[in-house]
Amino acid sequence: MSLVDASLAAGYTLGDFLLVAAAGFAVLAVGMLYRAVVGPTMQDRVLAVNVLGTNTVVILAILGAALGEPTFLDIALVYALLNFLMAIAISKFTVERGGVL
Amino acid sequence: MTGALAPVGPLGAPVVAQVTAIEASLFVFVVLTALFTALARDVLAAVIIFGAYSLGMAALYTFYRAPDVAMTEAAISAGVTTVLLLLTLAKTTRADHEAAFESVNLPAAGAAGLLFGGLLLTMGDIPAVGSEDAPIWSNPDVSQWYIAQTYAETGVENAVMAVLAAFRGFDTFGEAVVVFAAGIAALIVLHREVFA
Amino acid sequence: MNGSAPDSGADPDDGADPDDGADPDDGADPDSSGGFGRDRPARSDGRLDSDRRQGTPYTESQVIMPTVKIVAPFAFTYGLFVTFHGGGSPGGGFQGGAIVAAVVFMIAFAFGIEATREWLANTVVVALAVGGTLVFAGIGLVPVALGGAFLQYELLPIPDPVKYGMEGVEILGIGTIVAGVLMGLFFVLANGFSDAGGFADADAFDDEVGDGPETDEARDDGSIDGTDPDDGTAPTDGDAPGPAATDGGRAADDAATDGGRAGDDAATDGGRAADDAATDGGER
Numbered sequence: 001m002s003l004v005d006a007s008l009a010a011g012y013t014l015g016d017f018l019l020v021a022a023a024g025f026a027v028l029a030v031g032m033l034y035r036a037v038v039g040p041t042m043q044d045r046v047l048a049v050n051v052l053g054t055n056t057v058v059i060l061a062i063l064g065a066a067l068g069e070p071t072f073l074d075i076a077l078v079y080a081l082l083n084f085l086m087a088i089a090i091s092k093f094t095v096e097r098g099g100v101l
Numbered sequence: 102m103t104g105a106l107a108p109v110g111p112l113g114a115p116v117v118a119q120v121t122a123i124e125a126s127l128f129v130f131v132v133l134t135a136l137f138t139a140l141a142r143d144v145l146a147a148v149i150i151f152g153a154y155s156l157g158m159a160a161l162y163t164f165y166r167a168p169d170v171a172m173t174e175a176a177i178s179a180g181v182t183t184v185l186l187l188l189t190l191a192k193t194t195r196a197d198h199e200a201a202f203e204s205v206n207l208p209a210a211g212a213a214g215l216l217f218g219g220l221l222l223t224m225g226d227i228p229a230v231g232s233e234d235a236p237i238w239s240n241p242d243v244s245q246w247y248i249a250q251t252y253a254e255t256g257v258e259n260a261v262m263a264v265l266a267a268f269r270g271f272d273t274f275g276e277a278v279v280v281f282a283a284g285i286a287a288l289i290v291l292h293r294e295v296f297a
Numbered sequence: 298m299n300g301s302a303p304d305s306g307a308d309p310d311d312g313a314d315p316d317d318g319a320d321p322d323d324g325a326d327p328d329s330s331g332g333f334g335r336d337r338p339a340r341s342d343g344r345l346d347s348d349r350r351q352g353t354p355y356t357e358s359q360v361i362m363p364t365v366k367i368v369a370p371f372a373f374t375y376g377l378f379v380t381f382h383g384g385g386s387p388g389g390g391f392q393g394g395a396i397v398a399a400v401v402f403m404i405a406f407a408f409g410i411e412a413t414r415e416w417l418a419n420t421v422v423v424a425l426a427v428g429g430t431l432v433f434a435g436i437g438l439v440p441v442a443l444g445g446a447f448l449q450y451e452l453l454p455i456p457d458p459v460k461y462g463m464e465g466v467e468i469l470g471i472g473t474i475v476a477g478v479l480m481g482l483f484f485v486l487a488n489g490f491s492d493a494g495g496f497a498d499a500d501a502f503d504d505e506v507g508d509g510p511e512t513d514e515a516r517d518d519g520s521i522d523g524t525d526p527d528d529g530t531a532p533t534d535g536d537a538p539g540p541a542a543t544d545g546g547r548a549a550d551d552a553a554t555d556g557g558r559a560g561d562d563a564a565t566d567g568g569r570a571a572d573d574a575a576t577d578g579g580e581r
Contacts, residue, residue: 019123026126029157033130036153037137037146038201045149049156053179056156060163060171063123071386072163074379075171078396079159081372082179085403086152088361092406093145093187097195168387172379176392180399181479184406188486256460257384265389266463266471270448273466274433277474281430284478292491296481297419 018066025059042094046087053083123164131157140202143195148186152178165230169261358407365407373400380472384460390467394475401480410487422484425477433470436462 005013029052036048057076064072134154141147155178162171228234237244247268251260255267265273288294380393405413440449450462 019121023121023123023126026123026130026160030126030130030133033133033137033150033153036150037133037141042145042149045146049149049152052153052156056160059123059160063160063163067164067166069166069168071168072171074387075159075163075168075175077375078172078175078379078392079156079179081368081375082176082396082399084364084368085399085406086179086183088365088406089184089187089402090145090149092358092361093191097191169389169392172387172392173395176379176395176399180402181395184399184402185482185486188483192486192489254459255463256457257463259384259386259389261387262383262389262467263463266466267448267450267459270437270463270466273471274437274448277433277471278430280474280478281426284426284481287482287485291485291489293485293488295419296422297414297417297484 015066015068018062022059022062022066025055025062029055029059042090046090046094049090050083050087053079053086057083124161127157127161127164131161140205142200142203144190144193145187145195148183148190151186152183155179155182169259361407365403369400369403372403373397376400380468381464383467384464390471390473391475394472394477395479397472397476398479398483402483405483405487410484414484414487417480422477422481425473426481427477429470429473429475429477433466433474436465436470 005015007013032048032051032055036045036052039045039048057079060072060076060079064070064076131154134150134157138147138151138154141150155174159171159174159178162168162174228236233239247260247264251263252258255263257263284296288296376393376396376399378393379388379396380390383389383393401413401417408416436453437448439454440452441447443452443454445452448462448466450459452458453462455461
């Protein structure tokens with residue numbers, strides 16, 4: 001009986017609410033996708049994909065808590081560390097289209 | 102790592118085909134990113150959206166309790182694929198792109214749609230995720246044996262790694278050599294003799 | 298493989314075609330990237346972020362470089378953790394090797410690909426890839442030599458042979474192969490296609506020769522062989538940051554190396570020696 005199994009209200013456990021929160025973040029990710037697709041400039045897309053990465057870290061962490069799988073945090077850590085690489089790679093690429101890589 | 106998914110929705114209510122809200126939003130996200138990756142006219146935009154696609158896939162893999170696959174997706178897509186694609190793009194010229202999206206070839210889209218519809222028809226026979234009928238549960242001689250015997254046989258807790266390195270070690274050796282050969286092939290194709 | 302794409306990564310000695318259409322977007326000043334990532338001794342010492350290794354203003358982003366300095370050690374450690382802890386948590390050699398390679402990508406994007414290429418010698422990359430394959434094959438073949446089957450871990454002459462045999466395969470085999478090959482793919486893709494027919498005359502110098510911008514210089518100067526005009530343009534690196542002594546050293550550096558290259562392989566040694574001397578002069 002861990003914390004996520006604790007009943008909060010009307011029989012719903014904390015894990016249930018965490019899953020709903022994760023679903024909310026996933027919906028937000030769909031919304032952020034609009035900027036990544038439409039974004040008139042590449043900088044918009046870079047920012048959007050960076051936000052999406054941070055969003056994914058949050059989703060993974062919440063999932064790890066809700067499903068009682070602490071190892072999910074390992075994957076969240078990978079994204080936390082490497083999402084930055086994607087952002088700097090794309091942003092440096094947009095300068096002279098890779099001329100300064 | 103082996104638990105079955107709850108057959109009910111996040112709020113305790115059974116949902117259609119046992120798709121929970123988080124699965125539904127991740128599915129929508131993944132399908133949309135895949136679609137826009139295919140349709141984006143600018144290759145750089147496609148690469149960026151493909152990065153977003155991998156984020157959704159990793160979350161989906163994680164939700165389905167496949168953390169090893171999710172970590173591979175995370176490390177390869179966030180760390181490697183985007184970078185290698187960008188390096189390749191840096192060597193190309195940008196095509197004129199007035200339109201934001203590719204024009205869709207209708208016959209091709211129709212053929213793809215037909216194939217998709219045909220595959221969709223088979224969905225009814227596939228056991229639901231986490232159901233008792235799924236082969237991973239109904240076949241105790243294979244999947245269950247690995248899950249039960251991995252630690253006793255090999256001394257490691259991660260069954261995926263045990264399958265990769267021990268039970269299917271010869272396959273993995275072949276894969277490792279393929280990765281090595283891919284590096285050499287890149288050298289040959291690019292007419293280089295040294296990597297760095 | 299269309300006509301224009303490979304040229305952007307071409308070597309100066311093959312950058313012959315002055316009208317190559319590479320990179321229409323980077324028509325911006327070739328001078329700012331003139332001293333970038335070339336003509337340095339292969340064993341160039343000093344910190345990777347030192348001024349001598351950093352060429353263009355663009356590579357010296359005040360945001361990216363400090364952030365990478367902070368993030369890279371953690372990411373590298375985490376890659377090692379994923380590799381070494383694959384038996385008890387998600388991960389393993391493949392994922393960990395990819396993360397370790399991604400750390401090198403990160404460093405390369407922050408400090409310049411050419412500087413990182415020289416910092417991380419080809420020997421390291423090749424040793425990782427080849428060594429990993431040999432270790433994997435070796436661990437597999439030892440039981441064969443002892444009368445068993447391929448990869449029959451029980452026969453390995455070590456304590457707890459199955460567990461540590463698997464760990465050895467994952468860490469020393471798969472992890473190093475993946476890390477080495479991904480780093481190699483990164484550098485070789487960054488170099489681009491060599492249509493010099495690199496097999497005949499490829500040597501260590503082949504890779505120290507830079508990327509697209511150099512070809513642009515050759516085009517701007519209407520050069521045929523793309524070597525000599527570099528001497529003319531390199532000293533105009535007035536906007537490259539750093540003390541004048543370093544710039545002077547770099548210019549002499551350019552001259553020395555180009556001299557060595559313009560001659561043939563025979564002159565290469567001389568060029569490299571002068572190169573070293575010039576660099577040392579620049580250091581002081």
